[in-house]
Amino acid sequence: MSMSRASRSRERLVVVGGDAAGMSAASQARRLKGPDELEIVAFERGHFTSYSACGIPYWVGGDVTDRDQLIARSPEEHRGRGMDLRMRTEVTELDVEGGRVRSRDLESGAEEWTSYDKLVLATGAHPMRPQLPGIDAPGVHGVQTLDDGQALLDTLARTAGRRAVVIGAGYIGVEMAEALINRGYEVTVVNRGQEPMSTLDPDMGRLVHEAMEGLGITMVNDAEVTKILTGGDGRVRAVATEDVEYPADLVVLGIGVRPETALAEAAGLPLGDHRGLLTDLAMRVRGHENIWAGGDCVEVLDLVSGRERHIALGTHANKHGQVIGANVGGGYATFPGVVGTAVSKVCDLEIARTGLREKDARRAGLRFEKVTIESTSRAGYYPGADPMTVKMLAERRTGRLLGVQIVGREGAAKRVDIAAVALTACMTVEQMTALDLGYAPPFSPVWDPILVAARKAVVAVRAGSAP
Amino acid sequence: MSMSRASRSRERLVVVGGDAAGMSAASQARRLKGPDELEIVAFERGHFTSYSACGIPYWVGGDVTDRDQLIARSPEEHRGRGMDLRMRTEVTELDVEGGRVRSRDLESGAEEWTSYDKLVLATGAHPMRPQLPGIDAPGVHGVQTLDDGQALLDTLARTAGRRAVVIGAGYIGVEMAEALINRGYEVTVVNRGQEPMSTLDPDMGRLVHEAMEGLGITMVNDAEVTKILTGGDGRVRAVATEDVEYPADLVVLGIGVRPETALAEAAGLPLGDHRGLLTDLAMRVRGHENIWAGGDCVEVLDLVSGRERHIALGTHANKHGQVIGANVGGGYATFPGVVGTAVSKVCDLEIARTGLREKDARRAGLRFEKVTIESTSRAGYYPGADPMTVKMLAERRTGRLLGVQIVGREGAAKRVDIAAVALTACMTVEQMTALDLGYAPPFSPVWDPILVAARKAVVAVRAGSAP
Numbered sequence: 001m002s003m004s005r006a007s008r009s010r011e012r013l014v015v016v017g018g019d020a021a022g023m024s025a026a027s028q029a030r031r032l033k034g035p036d037e038l039e040i041v042a043f044e045r046g047h048f049t050s051y052s053a054c055g056i057p058y059w060v061g062g063d064v065t066d067r068d069q070l071i072a073r074s075p076e077e078h079r080g081r082g083m084d085l086r087m088r089t090e091v092t093e094l095d096v097e098g099g100r101v102r103s104r105d106l107e108s109g110a111e112e113w114t115s116y117d118k119l120v121l122a123t124g125a126h127p128m129r130p131q132l133p134g135i136d137a138p139g140v141h142g143v144q145t146l147d148d149g150q151a152l153l154d155t156l157a158r159t160a161g162r163r164a165v166v167i168g169a170g171y172i173g174v175e176m177a178e179a180l181i182n183r184g185y186e187v188t189v190v191n192r193g194q195e196p197m198s199t200l201d202p203d204m205g206r207l208v209h210e211a212m213e214g215l216g217i218t219m220v221n222d223a224e225v226t227k228i229l230t231g232g233d234g235r236v237r238a239v240a241t242e243d244v245e246y247p248a249d250l251v252v253l254g255i256g257v258r259p260e261t262a263l264a265e266a267a268g269l270p271l272g273d274h275r276g277l278l279t280d281l282a283m284r285v286r287g288h289e290n291i292w293a294g295g296d297c298v299e300v301l302d303l304v305s306g307r308e309r310h311i312a313l314g315t316h317a318n319k320h321g322q323v324i325g326a327n328v329g330g331g332y333a334t335f336p337g338v339v340g341t342a343v344s345k346v347c348d349l350e351i352a353r354t355g356l357r358e359k360d361a362r363r364a365g366l367r368f369e370k371v372t373i374e375s376t377s378r379a380g381y382y383p384g385a386d387p388m389t390v391k392m393l394a395e396r397r398t399g400r401l402l403g404v405q406i407v408g409r410e411g412a413a414k415r416v417d418i419a420a421v422a423l424t425a426c427m428t429v430e431q432m433t434a435l436d437l438g439y440a441p442p443f444s445p446v447w448d449p450i451l452v453a454a455r456k457a458v459v460a461v462r463a464g465s466a467p
Numbered sequence: 468m469s470m471s472r473a474s475r476s477r478e479r480l481v482v483v484g485g486d487a488a489g490m491s492a493a494s495q496a497r498r499l500k501g502p503d504e505l506e507i508v509a510f511e512r513g514h515f516t517s518y519s520a521c522g523i524p525y526w527v528g529g530d531v532t533d534r535d536q537l538i539a540r541s542p543e544e545h546r547g548r549g550m551d552l553r554m555r556t557e558v559t560e561l562d563v564e565g566g567r568v569r570s571r572d573l574e575s576g577a578e579e580w581t582s583y584d585k586l587v588l589a590t591g592a593h594p595m596r597p598q599l600p601g602i603d604a605p606g607v608h609g610v611q612t613l614d615d616g617q618a619l620l621d622t623l624a625r626t627a628g629r630r631a632v633v634i635g636a637g638y639i640g641v642e643m644a645e646a647l648i649n650r651g652y653e654v655t656v657v658n659r660g661q662e663p664m665s666t667l668d669p670d671m672g673r674l675v676h677e678a679m680e681g682l683g684i685t686m687v688n689d690a691e692v693t694k695i696l697t698g699g700d701g702r703v704r705a706v707a708t709e710d711v712e713y714p715a716d717l718v719v720l721g722i723g724v725r726p727e728t729a730l731a732e733a734a735g736l737p738l739g740d741h742r743g744l745l746t747d748l749a750m751r752v753r754g755h756e757n758i759w760a761g762g763d764c765v766e767v768l769d770l771v772s773g774r775e776r777h778i779a780l781g782t783h784a785n786k787h788g789q790v791i792g793a794n795v796g797g798g799y800a801t802f803p804g805v806v807g808t809a810v811s812k813v814c815d816l817e818i819a820r821t822g823l824r825e826k827d828a829r830r831a832g833l834r835f836e837k838v839t840i841e842s843t844s845r846a847g848y849y850p851g852a853d854p855m856t857v858k859m860l861a862e863r864r865t866g867r868l869l870g871v872q873i874v875g876r877e878g879a880a881k882r883v884d885i886a887a888v889a890l891t892a893c894m895t896v897e898q899m900t901a902l903d904l905g906y907a908p909p910f911s912p913v914w915d916p917i918l919v920a921a922r923k924a925v926v927a928v929r930a931g932s933a934p
Contacts, residue, residue: 020913055848055908064908069848171907314913315906322900322922336901343905352905381522381536414878414911417885417904424902425892433789434803435891437884438810438819439782440638441522441531444881446487446781455789 021295028325161249294320485511488762495792628716761787
């Protein structure tokens with residue numbers, strides 16, 4: 001059975017991947033063109049559409065009680081908006097020349113070709129899964145999809161032991177550590193890097209490390225997992241590094257993700273250094289007039305370094321979807337790039353970053369000055385004023401802001417947005433010292449921590465530019 | 468007795484006013500020039516230096532327990548840094564021609580002239596005090612200075628009745644309403660305007676009104692106070708409008724402030740439409756090479772409307788002081804202007820604004836589109852996600868951001884900083900839709916409320932620009 005282009009007068013849009021980027025693109029295109037002008041066929045290999053993968057740690061941790069709360073729009077809702085949505089159907093081949101995709105129904109195994117006039121690739125990312133002995137043992141869990149989350153929750157309900165090991169200490173790792181602490185587990189995080197949160201410089205990661213230990217989490221750095229040990233029942237019983245075995249009734253993989261681009265690669269579409277699809281600013285795959293790509297499967301331009309990066313984040317995926325949908329629907333929109341903003345928390349510790357770390361700046365060929373300041377979230381005399389550490393990088397001589405990292409308590413994380421906008425606007429740290437930021441004692445010291453950092457950075461830039 | 472210029476080889480800086488702007492200027496100048504190069508004489512008519520007037524409502528309300536917590540630096544600390552600080556000494560005359568000021572010791576009544584090479588005017592603002600019958604009765608309080616705050620606290624301790632009337636519903640009025648609620652008073656706020664918080668558009672002020680009523684505060688709008696009634700003991704007993712008498716054991720004036728510029732005006736220095744001193748971007752009084760002014764006594768350039776405004780806010784005063792001190796000390800710095808950011812709260816209701824209100828935009832000759840959206844402070848499914856209303860104004864055709872107002876709960880107020888930076892950078896609302904703002908479920912929906920508003924504003928600008 002096959003759907004051919006010749007039999008249709010209206011255009012057909014095919015979307016591969018039914019989560020944020022794909023379904024946002026489809027929805028936006030549908031708003032601009034009705035079913036009489038545009039037919040939309042979307043393929044999703046999983047059980048769910050348009051869900052918040054970012055919310056999974058909070059569902060596992062019990063902050064979110066109902067899985068369906070994480071689903072922004074169900075397959076039925078999408079179908080109600082005039083989309084031909086094929087659930088549990090995997091696209092197995094892309095024929096760019098012929099303008100068609102081959103799909104397989106994962107339930108029945110039936111295959112078919114579907115032709116397209118316009119194609120959106122939103123295949124997402126897959127979690128890195130080290131090829132370790134024991135990695136497939138029962139009790140070892142990834143947390144990438146809702147299905148993963150459900151499987152982990154089932155294991156939590158069944159497991160008598162209370163010792164959990166999280167492998168990896170990036171966003172997913174620390175969020176899962178919090179989730180498991182909330183579930184009453186003894187948590188050990190085994191981390192390959194020097195400090196947790198390698199998206200921060202190590203000096204800032206150190207603050208996260210200390211806070212995690214304060215929460216009772218055992219943090220093991222500079223440790224490479226060599227194997228996962230199983231017991232007589234075949235279930236996981238420990239995680240081993242070169243030197244040490246960490247007993248584990250449960251193992252969570254939080255090592256990060258890679259773009260899911262096997263399909264695109266096989267079809268000869270352009271991939272970047274991080275294996276993500278390369279697009280132009282309208283999110284069109286480079287060199288392909290009628291193929292767009294967005295979400296976790298693409299690389300994005302980092303506006304500060306001028307390099308492509310891979311960042312798997314729902315907020316970017318949604319923006320990509322909007323941009324793609326506008327362009328597919330005959331409008332015009334672009335995604336200019338990112339500055340690398342990310343926020344997270346471990347219990348009440350807030351963690352934020354935007355722009356370049358020291359090593360990013362060096363890699364981009366930039367010389368820079370760096371300052372770190374301590375301030376508070378509110379006026380020092382106001383109840384609940386919590387300490388906050390802000391690190392700021394500015395380019396030598398020009399004084400252009402390059403990056404900000406923040407570790408603190410309530411009110412720390414979203415302050416990074418100030419720096420994110422300043423980076424987008426290419427502001428210098430001296431310009432930042434004059435920013436008219438909201439001030440009242442319950443919300444900020446009279447000099448906001450970002451201003452305190454900017455003032456110190458100005459001094460550093462002046463000193464660093466002296467002959 | 469008199470200090471003359473002829474007898475000195477080093478320069479003398481005279482500072483009039485010992486709060487944020489004046490003492491920041493003095494401190495910064497001292498950092499750049501030691502006592503052998505620069506003599507610093509500062510006059511303060513009150514009992515305190517460098518204190519947070521913005522903190523007074525929280526001291527009165529009991530959130531801050533100790534007055535001294537509001538004092539950033541005492542007279543003794545300033546003196547320890549090589550400043551000749553004359554407390555309780557009022558400057559009564561400025562002789563610009565002769566380069567000298569006349570001062571009077573408020574304790575002894577002694578007067579003297581002090582010559583200056585450089586002069587900093589930081590005379591602050593005075594609360595508006597309507598000329599009403601009964602305004603000077605015991606039990607009627609302003610809350611501008613620490614002395615005012617202490618007097619009010621003394622009255623609270625002595626007053627048996629629990630009925631308080633706050634006159635005025637701007638920042639000070641609503642913050643004092645909160646303070647008195649916290650002290651267990653029945654609070655009525657009598658407001659001349661259509662809604663409380665006239666720094667917001669009335670539709671947003673309405674949300675504040677409703678929240679205040681939810682807190683048990685009686686909010687009376689469109690009401691002009693005609694007199695303050697006293698009892699047989701001479702103390703306040705009620706506040707009267709044309710039609711109604713509001714029983715009051717205590718009255719707080721929260722009507723706002725005016726620049727304190729009588730001294731400058733008598734000396735012929737240039738004042739603006741709001742009676743504030745006019746300066747250049749280096750905070751030098753226009754036309755006067757060796758006189759600077761900053762803090763609540765000056766007008767500042769509004770970068771959005773291109774007009775001068777008067778904004779009494781500690782954070783601006785501190786910035787002015789830094790800029791003045793750098794320039795007085797032989798360095799270089801400027802204060803480019805403000806975008807009009809302000810944040811406040813009434814109990815757990817957060818209120819924020821930046822840029823222009825509708826009437827400001829009209830007054831500046833701008834045509835605009837306006838949108839209002841409802842969103843949440845966190846992902847909708849995350850515990851503690853609170854509703855947030857964001858209003859956004861964008862210029863017609865260009866789409867340039869003109870202003871943002873936010874009313875919500877936790878996490879609402881400081882979100883306005885995103886818009887403050889975007890205004891400073893002259894961003895369009897379309898550019899704002901691509902901002903890389905921090906996203907994680909505990910901190911934001913996948914589309915931050917600011918992005919939701921920007922997206923809706925883009926649609927409004929397109930529709931408004933259609934032929």
